[in-house]
Structures are given as C-alpha cells and as structure tokens.
Amino acid sequence: MILAYIPSPPISKFNIGPVTIRFYAICILMGIVVAMWLTNVRWRRYGGNFDQILDIALCAVPAGIVGARLYHVVTTPERYFGSHGDWVDIFKIWNGGLGIWGAVFFGGLCAWAWCRHKHYPTALLADALAPALLVAQAIGRLGNWFNQELYGAPTTLPWGLRLNSQGDAIGDAERCYDGLTCPTGTLFHPTFLYELIWNAIGALIIVWIGHKAMKILKAGSLFTIYIMWYTAGRTWIEMLRIDFAHEFLGVRINVWVSMCVFVAGVMVFIAVQHWGSPTSVLAERLRTLTEAEEMRQKDQNRQV
Template sequence: MTPPTTFLATIPSPPQGVWEIGPIPIRAYALLVIAGIFVAARWGQKRLSARGGAPGTVVDVAVYAVPFGIVGGRLYHVITDYHLYFGAGKDPVRALYIWEGGLGIWGAIALGAVGAWIGCRRKGLPLPVFADAVAPGIAVAHAIARIGNYFNQELYGSHTTLPWGLEIYQRVNANGEVDALNGVSNGIPLPDSPVHPVFLYELLWLLGVAALVVYLDRKLNLGHGRAFALYVAGYTLGRTWIELMRTDPATLVFGVRVNVWVSILVFAGGLAYFVWGRRKGSREVLEKTDEPATPTGNVV
C-alpha cells in the first residue's frame, strides 16, 4: 500500500526577523528594502537607457529620491498610525525607529518624487521620463519589501482555514519577555493563527501590476508619465481590497481604514492622468547620449 502524501497545511512564519552579529542587529526588513531599491535602480536604468537616457542617471537621481522617499514614507506612517506612538503609555521617540518597520508607500512616493525632481533637474532629464522608466521596478521593489513583512510577522488578516494560511507564533527575547519584532519564536501560535497572509496577496498583486505596466508600455508606447500613472492606478486598485483584509490597528475615517480612502483617491487620480495623458502623444524622444541606447522595442 502506498503511504499517503503529506501536504503543507499552512505557511510557517520565520522564527525571527533579526539576527545579532556582535553589537550589530541585521534586520531582514531593512535588507529586503535595500534589495528592492537595487532591483528598481538596475531595471530602471535599463529602461531609461532604451529611451536615450545617459548611463548612471538613475543612480544619480536615486541619491536624492531614496532619502526623500524614506523620510516621506516614515512621516506618512507616523501620521496615519499616530496611535502607535502618541498617547497614554506610548513612547513618541519610537516614531524615529525606522528600523522597526513602518513605511507608508504614498508618503514615500510623494516625497520621493520631490527628491527625484531635484535629481532630474540637475541631470537635465524630464521627471515624467524618469518616472515611466522606473515604474515597474518600483512595483517589484515594493513586492520584495513585502517579504520583510513576512519576517516581521506583520500585515496579516483574520483567521483562515485555507491551505495557504500563515502561522503566526509568539516571539520572546532572551529574558523570556514577549518581543514580536526582535524576539525569537517559542513555537506557540497566536490565538487567531493561521491567518490570511495579506502581505503575500499584496506581493503577488504588485508583480502582476509590474507585468501589466511592461506589457502596455510595449504595446502602447507609453510616455509623459503614463506608465507611472498606470502603476499607481493598478496598485491602488488592489490595495483597496487588500487593506480591508488587514486586522492590525489603524486610523479610521467614517469607520473605514484611512489607507482605503487614500487608495481610492489616488486610484482615481492615476486613472484620470493615464487617460488624459493620451493627448500628449507617444513616448518622448531624448537626445542621444555618447553611448548607444537599446532599441525601445526590445526593453522590458
């Protein structure tokens, strides 16, 4: 008789998200954010070179955009989740602890765009051209960063019996005290475990958005910021229903999570710009650089 095959009933969480090397904590979340930025920069440069951009331009612009984006992302998170840092029994100084996670994508994009505008002006590059080039890479970078939420055991939903349910375990520090962020799993599941892996739903949606941007960019020869607008509209369409699945505390507006309202508004703006931008014609043509660019039709 053939023994029965055993299938994985749930997705286990990593035992920890932080590793100590001497006095230095190595955080999976931070490493994955850095990896995402690297992927976005490399892919963005490839796409920009295909449009006639000079080699090294994306890195030069990123020197301004990335720090602005990190600050903007943290500000958005602190403002929309102020209850985590302010009020009775809270420590406002923890609002500065960016290494503990908590970056709001729309704050990162808004202030990152300011940094990108500064960098583009210094390079003599139109901001919409840069935005179109890096759009799918930003989506993939965001997806990579979501793996950091997996290591942090965050961004999950309610209890589920589905086979891809995520097991969430209690984590404790060296003193045996509960420490969800810096501790190590003791193997005891939390009461609602397993739960919907909301971070995974968003990760997969982001990869789909990146693929959609690449496909329509090739098919429609998008320009003037329309590829970036497509990324914005596509992401927020998914973020609206994904946000509704989350169970972590959040600021509510009319009984609905604030990020749901923001996603709806940004979706409307992104879609409107994508449609309106058609009147500007096909993709911009940049002046040729000293190095030959890859033919536009061959770039992803």
C-alpha cells in the same frame, strides 16, 4: 484539521558582533537595489545612462524613506506621541512602519526637482521607474513576513499564515489585534503574499504594455497605470487586514487613500493622453542631453 499552511520565519534578526541586522531592513535594501537596476536598464533604452540614475537615486531614495516614515507617523500619531507613545520610536524604522504614499510623494518630488534641474524628461523617468517600484514593493513585503505583522483576518484556507511563538517578531504579541486571544493554531490571511503576487503581476503587465502600446500611449502613461494597478490591489488587500488603523465612516484610512489615488490616477492618465508628449520625442531629447553630458565629462577628464 489543518493540512497545509504558510509558516512564519523563526527569527526576524541576527547579530554580527554588536550589530543587529534585521531581515526587514535587508528586504527594503534589496528592493531598492533591484529597483535601481531595473530602472537603469529601462532608462538606458530611452537614451540615458547609469550615472544619471545614480544621481537621482542618491537624493530620491533618502527622501522616499523619510517620506514613508512621516506618512506612517502622521497616520498613527498615538504610537509616538501622548501618554502611550514615545517619540524616540519615530527613528526606529527597523520595527516596521513605512507608508508607500509618503515614499512615492517625497521621493517623486525630489526626483522631479533633480530632473528639472538637469532638464531630463520626468515622464520618461516615471515610465522607467513604474515596474521597478512594483518589484521593490513586492520584495519589501517579505519584511512584513519576517516581522510577523500586517497580516489579515483568520482563515481556514490552505495558504493561511501560521505565526510562531518565538517572541522574536513584532506581530507575535498582537495575534488578533483586538484584545482577544486567538485559539492555538489559528491561521491568518497572508496579506504580504497577496500584495507581493499582485505587485509582481502588475510589473509584468506594465512591461508588456510598454512593449506593445507605447507608440500609442504618451510618455508618463506607464506610471499612471502603476498608480491605478497598485491602488486597486491595495484597496481589497487593505480591507483584509486586522492590524490597528484609524477609520473614517467605518473604513480604514488607507482604503480611502487608495480609492482617491486610484481616481486621481485615472484622471492623470486621461490628461497625459491629451497633453503629454510622445515617448519617442522625449527619448530623442534624453539621448541628446546624455551625449552632451558625456562629451563634457570626457573634456574634463582630458583637462585633468
């Protein structure tokens, strides 16, 4: 007898007139907004201002969304090409399918380019962004809950996820993902919740390390810790999932990617300690740049 479980939401979208609003999209947008706010708070402590964060976000966020979608399309091409695919679905991101590695790579590349153009210390931006990314990813995982997708194998644990039968969510027609029908009332590992909790803990740890150890660690260290923390969690959580995924040597591709990125994160962490700059030095440079920008802005306003 099942005494406790996590219910699935009865709906995944609602309409305002002719416009359909999906909770998946709301969760993604909420994650972006919270990440911008948290990054701004941390960036200002380093000596920057909100205008700088806004300019970076205006190019990095769209690039990150495009990159996230491209990663998903490249790793699951059969959903969009070939006899069983429809390339038009590439643009339907509200149906789910955003790969975090594509988002980090393309968004990070865009942010790096802008920082280089403006001479902002990229390592400081990365450290300011590190816990914010984990918080944004945690919020975004709630979108998978609304879509009833990307859950794990059947379980009898009291926090198992029960799917509903409203026929309104993505995962409703794919309960076991293996062509079989699960018995009525089957519970599944709520991998969205596991990752949400893992990311929230990681964000707190990174903030704590930032307060306690940044006089010892070099600038950029917190971002490498983010990489290591997230990939460590993603490895074991990914192995619980039963949704379709390509495999290599019997292991899901995303597991391989997570392990490889974890190793890369360790190597970069070591490199940063050897060749990175102290946070205090880069923060002083950022304060000087910010003051110069604000003076130029004031001069322009007076001229107008």
